[in-house]
Amino acid sequence: MKKFVFLITVVVLAYSCNQRTADSEIDRFINELMSQMSIQEKIGQLNLITPGADIPTGATVSTDVEEKIKNGQVGGIFGISGPPERIRQTQEMAVNDSRLGIPLLFGLDVIHGYKTVFPIPIGLSCSWDMELIEETARIAAREATADGINWNYSPMIDVSREPRWGRVAEGGGEDPYLNSEIARAMVRGYQQDDLASSYTMMSTAKHFALYGAPEGGRDYNTVDMSRTRMFNIYMPPFKAAIEEGVGCIMTAFNDVEGVPATGNRWLLTNILREKWDFDGFVISDYTSVNEMVDHGIGDLQAVSALALKAGLDMDMVGEAFLTTLEKSLEEGIIIEAYIDNACRNVLRAKYRLGLFDDPYRYIDETLPGKEILTAENLHAARDAAARSFVLLKNKGNILPLDKNQSIALIGPLAYEKSNMMGTWVVSADRQMSVPVLEGMKNVAGEEINIRYAKGANIHDDPDFAEKVNVFGPRIVIDERSPEVMLREAVGIASNADVIVAVIGEASEMSGESSSRSDISLPESQKKLVRALAGTGKPLVLVMMSGRPLTMEEEYELADAILFVWHPGIEAGNAIADVLYGYYNPSGKLTMSFPRNAGQIPVYYNHRSTGRPQEGDEFVKFRSNYLDVPNSPLFPFGYGLSYTTFDYTNLKLNKDVMKPDEEITLFVTVTNTGDLDGEEVVQLYIHDVIRTITQPVKKLKGFEKVFLKAGESKEISFTITVNDLAFYDNDVNFKAEPGEFIVFAGTSSDDVASVSFTLQEKWPDQ
Numbered sequence: 001m002k003k004f005v006f007l008i009t010v011v012v013l014a015y016s017c018n019q020r021t022a023d024s025e026i027d028r029f030i031n032e033l034m035s036q037m038s039i040q041e042k043i044g045q046l047n048l049i050t051p052g053a054d055i056p057t058g059a060t061v062s063t064d065v066e067e068k069i070k071n072g073q074v075g076g077i078f079g080i081s082g083p084p085e086r087i088r089q090t091q092e093m094a095v096n097d098s099r100l101g102i103p104l105l106f107g108l109d110v111i112h113g114y115k116t117v118f119p120i121p122i123g124l125s126c127s128w129d130m131e132l133i134e135e136t137a138r139i140a141a142r143e144a145t146a147d148g149i150n151w152n153y154s155p156m157i158d159v160s161r162e163p164r165w166g167r168v169a170e171g172g173g174e175d176p177y178l179n180s181e182i183a184r185a186m187v188r189g190y191q192q193d194d195l196a197s198s199y200t201m202m203s204t205a206k207h208f209a210l211y212g213a214p215e216g217g218r219d220y221n222t223v224d225m226s227r228t229r230m231f232n233i234y235m236p237p238f239k240a241a242i243e244e245g246v247g248c249i250m251t252a253f254n255d256v257e258g259v260p261a262t263g264n265r266w267l268l269t270n271i272l273r274e275k276w277d278f279d280g281f282v283i284s285d286y287t288s289v290n291e292m293v294d295h296g297i298g299d300l301q302a303v304s305a306l307a308l309k310a311g312l313d314m315d316m317v318g319e320a321f322l323t324t325l326e327k328s329l330e331e332g333i334i335i336e337a338y339i340d341n342a343c344r345n346v347l348r349a350k351y352r353l354g355l356f357d358d359p360y361r362y363i364d365e366t367l368p369g370k371e372i373l374t375a376e377n378l379h380a381a382r383d384a385a386a387r388s389f390v391l392l393k394n395k396g397n398i399l400p401l402d403k404n405q406s407i408a409l410i411g412p413l414a415y416e417k418s419n420m421m422g423t424w425v426v427s428a429d430r431q432m433s434v435p436v437l438e439g440m441k442n443v444a445g446e447e448i449n450i451r452y453a454k455g456a457n458i459h460d461d462p463d464f465a466e467k468v469n470v471f472g473p474r475i476v477i478d479e480r481s482p483e484v485m486l487r488e489a490v491g492i493a494s495n496a497d498v499i500v501a502v503i504g505e506a507s508e509m510s511g512e513s514s515s516r517s518d519i520s521l522p523e524s525q526k527k528l529v530r531a532l533a534g535t536g537k538p539l540v541l542v543m544m545s546g547r548p549l550t551m552e553e554e555y556e557l558a559d560a561i562l563f564v565w566h567p568g569i570e571a572g573n574a575i576a577d578v579l580y581g582y583y584n585p586s587g588k589l590t591m592s593f594p595r596n597a598g599q600i601p602v603y604y605n606h607r608s609t610g611r612p613q614e615g616d617e618f619v620k621f622r623s624n625y626l627d628v629p630n631s632p633l634f635p636f637g638y639g640l641s642y643t644t645f646d647y648t649n650l651k652l653n654k655d656v657m658k659p660d661e662e663i664t665l666f667v668t669v670t671n672t673g674d675l676d677g678e679e680v681v682q683l684y685i686h687d688v689i690r691t692i693t694q695p696v697k698k699l700k701g702f703e704k705v706f707l708k709a710g711e712s713k714e715i716s717f718t719i720t721v722n723d724l725a726f727y728d729n730d731v732n733f734k735a736e737p738g739e740f741i742v743f744a745g746t747s748s749d750d751v752a753s754v755s756f757t758l759q760e761k762w763p764d765q
């Protein structure tokens with residue numbers, strides 16, 4: 001045993017020495033390079049530009065790109081994607097025509113796949129399957145790097161309790177623990193354990209910080225919250241991404257405690273560098289340095305100096321650094337050490353990517369044909385989509401469908417391609433998406449009895465459609481009148497065995513700058529659902545969206561609801577796989593679905609008030625509403641299966657735990673139905689009496705388990721003192737002794753519980 005410990009110590013020491021040698025080699029190289037750089041060239045490394053020709057993701061684009069590259073005024077480019085020849089030409093400009101030949105970074109928003117598009121991130125999060133999520137990121141990296149990209153602006157790990165905010169589509173929902181696990185999986189997937197491999201790309205965790213909590217759900221809006229909320233709810237995924245070795249962090253547009261995140265030294269230096277030891281580089285969001293002028297912090301020169309001093313390393317698009325830092329240096333507003341520090345951070349990233357070794361490492365003209373849109377990748381996209389769907393209702397087991405049933409396939413999203421991939425698709429061809437009608441025939445056979453009618457527009461209002469159609473037609477208003485479309489649909493529906501209505505949001509009704517104050521279905525589609533329900537035929541709703549929707553009426557009217565988010569390139573095939581029972585749905589919601597928008601924010605891990613309400617019955621002088629229960633329509637963690645699961649034998653291995661010990665929870669899960677299926681077993685903890693109020697439940701573990709019909713498995717979770725700790729008002733992370741309740745179950749509101757005591761005092765007290 002002693003020998004073994006000794007061996008481990010030697011290995012660890014050897015590893016850290018190697019690490020130090022590697023770091024000092026990098027430092028030596030960078031010091032040498034920087035000794036040759038002029039101040040203008042150093043500032044040039046801090047400048048990220050976008051030519052904007054292909055992929056506009058913001059309001060402004062850069063000019064004189066070629067000239068700037070040759071002058072050494074550019075550190076990286078984003079928004080150009082393949083073919084690799086284009087990236088090679090641009091890299092050649094930097095390497096051959098600029099004085100020092102420093103290679104460029106090539107960045108892009110590869111948010112949920114590159115050309116093989118996976119479900120939108122909130123959909124993927126509902127799989128609760130970290131291996132799957134990592135695999136989607138790994139495939140995205142292989143495809144994007146095949147086209148020459150070496151730096152990705154993903155994952156977005158902004159926790160959010162705000163379904164009005166369109167960007168919930170890009171994240172992993174409302175829970176800090178789940179988002180942290182997703183952050184780790186995605187960083188691993190993009191970077192693997194070798195950033196310099198030509199198949200991996202540098203990952204960017206964004207948006208630091210608190211972007212997911214804009215007031216009123218309006219994008220880019222002010223954020224204000226306590227430090228306990230920040231550190232317990234919004235910060236953990238960033239800490240996790242850093243622990244996983246993420247190469248880059250992007251700042252948020254919003255202010256934090258009154259100082260815009262991009263110029264916030266407390267965030268970018270005290271927390272990121274000093275508390276969390278982050279050693280990658282920090283990029284602003286799109287023109288977020290310039291936007292500090294509108295925040296009212298100062299003129300462009302002042303805000304640029306503020307951002308640099310705060311710890312920002314690279315300026316995205318706005319050229320605020322490029323145009324003002326030299327002047328600030330001359331005037332003594334900044335010192336050169338700040339510029340050096342930022343420049344060093346950017347150069348270190350280039351070194352880690354292997355670009356100084358070979359500036360063309362990511363450019364191989366033979367790779368796109370081998371790596372992009374392969375049969376395996378498409379298969380993975382189909383599988384990932386099926387695993388992300390959440391079955392919200394299945395009255396009388398109307399699903400899965402039988403191939404002999406005649407189907408009326410109705411709805412504005414039932415036979416089209418432009419919305420299937422969802423928001424943030426900048427490099428894929430939307431026309432490659434599989435529409436639902438096609439998928440149904442692929443899976444059930446050309447001979448199935450299926451008739452299609454559009455039934456309604458996604459939205460009837462041309463003004464609304466225009467706002468959504470900025471990147472191309474997503475809402476196409478039919479030439480026929482709504483009445484004519486509805487009549488046709490009802491006619492077809494009345495003659496079918498089952499109605500499958502594919503309805504919901506267009507892809508750009510969520511995503512950036514797509515907040516909604518009313519998150520219900522548009523009126524055109526509400527009318528369609530009412531009319532279809534009026535036929536008396538069994539009604540299955542397949543609902544697509546980039547956010548939770550309010551849908552009480554639809555929930556009442558439908559027999560079954562499969563919530564599929566925006567499923568990606570294989571949408572139709574994956575939907576048909578699940579509707580016909582080739583895959584038994586296993587997704588669980590990662591955001592609560594409010595009953596109406598007035599309930600927002602509604603989330604499972606809320607703290608208790610002094611007047612809590614038991615259940616949903618109104619009680620005077622308790623914390624509740626006159627017109628709506630407190631509970632959401634569907635809680636966090638909720639999702640049905642075609643089979644059923646039972647939880648029994650919940651027990652702990654002891655009643656008392658010391659702070660240096662672990663405690664283990666056991667629970668037996670049985671598949672009590674007739675079909676094989678997967679269940680997400682969820683573990684929550686409640687900390688009963690504390691010096692600051694605690695959430696009624698916090699997710700602290702989960703396991704996705706496959707069970708054959710009739711099969712039982714004992715699942716165990718190990719709980720450590722870290723799982724019991726929280727940040728207090730002084731931002732100390734600590735666990736307090738006393739009683740803890742542990743819950744295990746199928747959803748945040750459907751759990752059984754046991755309790756134990758944490759003994760002794762936490763060493764800090």
Ligand code: NOJ
Nearest residue numbers: 057058109153206285286
């Ligand atoms: C603005 C978005 O907030 C950010 O997420 C994205 O990466 C950049 N634009 C670049 O497109």
